[in-house]
Amino acid sequence: MKMVDYIKINKIWLISYSIIFIIINCILYSSTTINSSFKDIIYMDILIILTIVIAFVYGFIIERKKYSNILKHNEKLDNKIKDFHLNVFSNMLEKQKLEHLKTEESLKNNINDFEDYITKWVHDIKINIAVVYLLLENLAEHESKKIISEMKQMEFSVNQVLYVTRANNYNLDIKSEQTVVKDEIRKAIRENAEFFMNKNIEITVEVEEFKIISDRKWIQYIISQIINNSSKYTNENGQLHIFSKEDSKAYYLHIKDNGIGIPKEDINRIFNKGFTGKNGRITTKSTGIGLYYAKKMCNNLNIDLKVESEEGQYAEFILSFYKLADYFNVTSMSQ
Incomplete structure (x- = not known):
């Protein structure tokens, strides 16, 4: 706590004492019944002001200690709350990470299964294509030429499917x-x-x-x-x-x-x-x-x-x- 803040908090108290101090001095200077000299009144004013200042400074010191203790307590509490939030957040991240790893592993397995299926499908289709070529040998040349051309295009497309599947998993298929x-x-x-x-x-x-x-x-x-x-x-x-x-x-x-x-x-x-x-x-x-x-x-x-x-x-x-x-x-x- 700063002195300015303490003054703001106690300004009503300071104004009240200032008014009382002014009233007392006015009475002393205007009264003819009070037998006191000007020097005695000044001396009394100094003692009153000194007493008020000492009391005010002492009060400030006490309040600052209380305020410091509250701040330390709050700081410790904030640190505990921060640590708690960090632990909760870390646990959430760790949980999400594990879930993502499980999801990723599941996707990899599905992709591998799909690639295995495509590879098997391509080889099965290529066998069927080979059988069709054998059957075409018994046809006349002009009849088989167009069919063979389409079969070649089909064979090229089937091979392309196999290569595309491998291209998406390139790191496992390189020599x-x-x-x-x-x-x-x-x-x-x-x-x-x-x-x-x-x-x-x-x-x-x-x-x-x-x-x-x-x-x-x-x-x-x-x-x-x-x-x-x-x-x-x-x-x-x-x-x-x-x-x-x-x-x-x-x-x-x-x-x-x-x-x-x-x-x-x-x-x-x-x-x-x-x-x-x-x-x-x-x-x-x-x-x-x-x-x-x-x-x-x-x-x-x-x-x-x-x-x-x-x-x-x-x-x-x-x-x-x-x-x-x-x-x-x-x-x-x-x-």
Whole structure:
């Protein structure tokens, strides 16, 4: 407690004493019956004022001690209340954390069960597709050609389901090894060969046999998605040119077709999930999923994927495989 606060609290008391003091002095100075000198009255006033000041200061000291004790008691009480609230809050957070962990574990188990189911479903469907191929061998060529084409597209879509399931759980499905990119290009071309043959699209490959450290099946998946996309948007008797370049930092794989190209307003969105754009409305086979997951896996593998295009002229996808010296600096570039 401060002196100012104490004065405010006792101001009625101080005013009363001041009035009494003034009245007494007025009586003493105006009365002719009281035989006292001016000096005696002054002396008496000093004693009265001194007594009042001493009593006032003493009262202030007593009140301040009481006030300090109350503050200490309240502070201890506040600390206890704070500790209590903190303990309650900590217990609530711990309880919520445990509940979230249980929920997360349950979701993980459900996802794993779903992935197991999808994997089994894909393998079962692939067996059925293989059986259909065997049955088609007994049909005439002109009768089976269209069916085989549709079966190939179905097989590609089924494989895509399997890869998409794995892509969402990428960390559990990765194997880094020395990979010859040209070998994965050949596999991707074989996987999509039927689509190019049906439209008589010519494929030329001019790729050096460079090696990278990565997951080869995911490299094949990325290239296959890009090639399959080219087969959809390249007209009959078109061309697909696959070639490579190299500099001190990286190997660059170019996949360029002379198809319908990509509109300017769509080119920055083709890697968005589910985006089909203007060209996607031309064909019912476009889902907007293939390039999204290709880009997603490129980011996971620290591969840069870009696209250049001119509508009605060409579309060119460029994969940048960074060399070991620059490998750890790639993440920011491939975001």
